Amino acid sequence: MAQSTGSGESDAEFILSLNAGSSSLKFSLYKAAREPDEIAVGQVESLGPNARFKARIGPQQVEDNLGSADHHVALQAILEQCETVLQGKAPACIGHRIAHGGVDYEGPQLLTPQVMEKLALLEPLAPLHQPHNLAAVRASVEAFPDALQIGCFDTAFHRSHPWVNDTFGLPLKYYDRGVRRYGFHGLSYEYITGTLARIDPELASGRVVIAHLGNGASMCGVLNGRSIASTMGFSALDGLPMGTRCGQLDPGVVLYLMDQEGLSAHELTKLLYNESGLKGLSDETNDMRTLEASQRPEAEMAIEYYTFRARRELGALAASLHGIDGVVFCGGIGENSATIRARICNGMDWMGITLDGRANMANEMSIGLGRTKVLVIPTDEERIIARAASRALDQLAATES
Numbered sequence: 437m438a439q440s441t442g443s444g445e446s447d448a449e450f451i452l453s454l455n456a457g458s459s460s461l462k463f464s465l466y467k468a469a470r471e472p473d474e475i476a477v478g479q480v481e482s483l484g485p486n487a488r489f490k491a492r493i494g495p496q497q498v499e500d501n502l503g504s505a506d507h508h509v510a511l512q513a514i515l516e517q518c519e520t521v522l523q524g525k526a527p528a529c530i531g532h533r534i535a536h537g538g539v540d541y542e543g544p545q546l547l548t549p550q551v552m553e554k555l556a557l558l559e560p561l562a563p564l565h566q567p568h569n570l571a572a573v574r575a576s577v578e579a580f581p582d583a584l585q586i587g588c589f590d591t592a593f594h595r596s597h598p599w600v601n602d603t604f605g606l607p608l609k610y611y612d613r614g615v616r617r618y619g620f621h622g623l624s625y626e627y628i629t630g631t632l633a634r635i636d637p638e639l640a641s642g643r644v645v646i647a648h649l650g651n652g653a654s655m656c657g658v659l660n661g662r663s664i665a666s667t668m669g670f671s672a673l674d675g676l677p678m679g680t681r682c683g684q685l686d687p688g689v690v691l692y693l694m695d696q697e698g699l700s701a702h703e704l705t706k707l708l709y710n711e712s713g714l715k716g717l718s719d720e721t722n723d724m725r726t727l728e729a730s731q732r733p734e735a736e737m738a739i740e741y742y743t744f745r746a747r748r749e750l751g752a753l754a755a756s757l758h759g760i761d762g763v764v765f766c767g768g769i770g771e772n773s774a775t776i777r778a779r780i781c782n783g784m785d786w787m788g789i790t791l792d793g794r795a796n797m798a799n800e801m802s803i804g805l806g807r808t809k810v811l812v813i814p815t816d817e818e819r820i821i822a823r824a825a826s827r828a829l830d831q832l833a834a835t836e837s
């Protein structure tokens with residue numbers, strides 16, 4: 437067994453990016469550079485009594501049963517397994533994906549105890565994500581006391597929203613108290629806008645709707661690389677229906693479920709976050725691949741609702757942008773499902789969106805035939821974290837020299 441790298445010597449060579457969820461700890465290990473070089477990627481999944489480690493470390497595929505594991509144990513397992521490439525050195529910077537940065541954080545932050553205190557206050561705004569994100573930071577501070585710890589926020593990309601897309605129609609005092617449309621999936625949108633700027637600068641300077649369609653799903657209207665509007669709002673529940681989350685909902689439904697059906701806040705949270713969306717509608721699964729293969733009418737109904745809502749939001753975001761020059765699909769569903777992309781784009785010719793059926797089926801990068809470009813770009817949120825970590829190390833080196 438490899439030694440714990442907690443006492444290992446820090447070395448600017450390595451950057452670890454961590455993405456902690458309730459049941460998994462995903463990681464990517466990089467060699468630091470302006471464009472970090474990924475040397476290992478994987479995750480500990482099914483945190484709890486039967487956790488499993490799965491990764492590619494250098495050229496090797498590695499799998500292991502860990503038994504019982506929380507975030508601390510999972511992090512130790514990642515370090516031990518990565519010892520073949522770390523060779524006794526500790527990462528010099530750990531970059532963390534953090535769901536909520538509130539109104540203050542427009543970019544990556546050094547995770548000082550003061551910043552951690554402020555982030556803990558945001559836990560009620562992202563109850564399924566923020567506590568796990570912060571638990572991983574604490575485990576990481578313990579494992580690497582000498583390393584820089586950097587937080588990268590899913591809300592930060594959306595701080596450029598104009599006020600009308602940042603607010604709800606509630607008394608203004610609630611806006612001042614933080615009841616705002618924060619938007620999420622910002623690391624994914626930052627990666628996609630950065631990639632667009634490289635591969636198609638003309639489109640990147642125009643009006644683009646990015647559809648991040650994974651287990652969590654949202655769409656973002658981007659003008660000249662900046663977020664103008666997003667389907668996700670105050671919480672990660674709003675907008676598109678998702679794997680297990682409901683998406684947009686009349687708040688009257690929540691009042692009804694409380695008053696007439698007697699659901700508590702806790703039961704409502706479970707219903708809206710864990711039992712709705714594709715899973716709730718299909719009464720089967722949150723997994724789109726399984727739904728596509730299913731013959732059950734409920735599976736088809738779930739897909740029909742999903743693609744209908746996506747079309748509706750696409751139109752709404754195009755209106756927010758005063759037109760549209762391009763659509764980008766990303767996320768597990770957006771990148772892999774030609775059927776869902778085709779069903780979302782179906783009937784959108786009036787917006788200049790016409791798919792090239794062959795290119796779509798072949799999962800090519802450019803799949804549009806009309807005046808509005810349609811692209812498929814695999815997203816890479818971990819790389820955005822690694823770039824931020826690399827910049828932080830450069831800044832530290834500059835202040836020390």
Ligand code: AMP
Nearest residue numbers: 650651722723724725767768769772773
């Ligand atoms: P993510 O959260 O980004 O990993 O995306 C997970 C979702 O992508 C799940 O619903 C998967 O079923 C879906 N997905 C992955 N590959 C495919 C595929 N080839 N066809 C349809 N859905 C897919």
